[in-house]
Amino acid sequence: xxxxxxxxxxxxxxxxxxxxxxxxxxxxxxxxxxxxxxxxxxxxxxxxxxxxxxxxxxxxxxxxxxxxxxxxxxxxxxxxxxxxxxxxxxxxxxxxxxxxxxxxxx
Amino acid sequence: xxxxxxxxxxxxxxxxxxxxxxxxxxxxxxxxxxxxxxxxxxxxxxxxxxxxxxxxxxxxxxxxxxxxxxxxxxxxxxxxxxxxxxxxxxxxxxxxxxxxxxxxxxxxxxxxxxxxxxxx
Numbered sequence: 001x002x003x004x005x006x007x008x009x010x011x012x013x014x015x016x017x018x019x020x021x022x023x024x025x026x027x028x029x030x031x032x033x034x035x036x037x038x039x040x041x042x043x044x045x046x047x048x049x050x051x052x053x054x055x056x057x058x059x060x061x062x063x064x065x066x067x068x069x070x071x072x073x074x075x076x077x078x079x080x081x082x083x084x085x086x087x088x089x090x091x092x093x094x095x096x097x098x099x100x101x102x103x104x105x106x
Numbered sequence: 107x108x109x110x111x112x113x114x115x116x117x118x119x120x121x122x123x124x125x126x127x128x129x130x131x132x133x134x135x136x137x138x139x140x141x142x143x144x145x146x147x148x149x150x151x152x153x154x155x156x157x158x159x160x161x162x163x164x165x166x167x168x169x170x171x172x173x174x175x176x177x178x179x180x181x182x183x184x185x186x187x188x189x190x191x192x193x194x195x196x197x198x199x200x201x202x203x204x205x206x207x208x209x210x211x212x213x214x215x216x217x218x219x220x221x222x223x224x225x226x
Contacts, residue, residue: 033212037151044201044219045143045151050212094211095153095167 002026004091004098011104017079020101022091024072034074035092036065039100045090049076081105108132108215110202115220122192122224128185128202128217136160136180139210142187144198144222154200155187156210169195192224 003025012018022034036049047056049065052074067074074091086105091098114126128140141156155176157164164176175188185202199219206214 033209035211035213037213037216044199045216047206047214047216050206050214051209054206056206056214090151092151092211092213097151097153100150 006098006101009102020076022074022098029072032094036076037090038087040087110217112217112220115222117223123190126187130183135183139205140185141203144200146198194224197224
């Protein structure tokens, strides 16, 4: 089996852009779709990216997903940061979840 | 609007049983793989089980295989998780999730979650 490694935390200022990485330990990142979930404090997860780069209806284009086979990583990029984006973000592929990244917008 | 509404859960002693339900609406329920994911207090997400569109195949994480059974009734748009021989390690918030496409693991919608507490 493989592990998905995310940074424990990231922080950035409102209006800026932040990118969260998700690195797969073995096997190609392109072998299975990668999803990204947002979990605000006290709430359940919601999907912001599925199938590497697709956004469910209602998710603004400020959120984008990509994969990079050269680094065997997936990336979640959030532009125009808002305080409401403060949350934990989890990547997911096959049946494996990353440990989550706490985003602080300050 | 696509929705998954969960029910069931609660508190139970070790060795006990519980049944969780997840009602889908706003989509063709029988066309999508469905999954259960849990989150222990203060922890990350853990995949628990999933079930194929027609219910003919189901898969489980090793820690619950033989104790949990996932099932679905496509005529009622209902997903269920029957949990037995519960241990304190099963304490978590349980979420159902639907796949967004042919990929069973590409979740696009989640239920609101239901709390399961196993304690003596």
